Amino acid sequence: MAKRILIIDDEDDIREVAQLTLEEVGGFEVLTAESGSEGIIKAETEQPDAILLDVMMPEMDGITTFKQLQANSLTSNIPVILLTAKVQASDQRRFAELGITGMVPKPFDPMTLTDQVAEVLGWQY
Template structure:
């Protein structure tokens, strides 16, 4: 079984690094990172990850806009997307879920259980 490939798109370096380390250590997944929505769109198309973690609040293109662009592209629309957000109000989470994302993960999240949480949603073995 080949390792799953995950793309983390977040403008905060510490979150990219800590999430990457946790996913690599707890699940053995290969993790790619992007520091902006623009970079994330390019990497998603060229690298074809198995899932994408997308920060909601980013300076250049925010998460929901990036998600809409991923959905508009036939090369990336099939990739499951999880939004990472500090906006934990249930109304905001419902709004994000209505976009059609696979899941919404509130920040701060428990890094050590993140892979398990994602694997359960996607039906992956870890």
């Protein structure tokens, strides 16, 4: 059965490119959400195998979303990969201390996105 990934990002074009790439290249089943609050609800109901989470979003940012996912017993075990332009060492350390599984820098290369996600999660595809 295909692994399921939830993409939480407020930008339509990024969601679409990431979804297309992960489905076509990786054979993953991809769900999407436009906001942190929508993403939390989808994570609870759909129980994806992993979450790709944008850091910079209006209303609820990625870090706040991540903390709420971690505080929820239904979603606390789902690995989270951040999609972020914040790739400095200090940011990476802070994200690791929070318990974030990994990071994919933005803008990402659609041709390598599936490899990056699979590598961080230790998945074969």
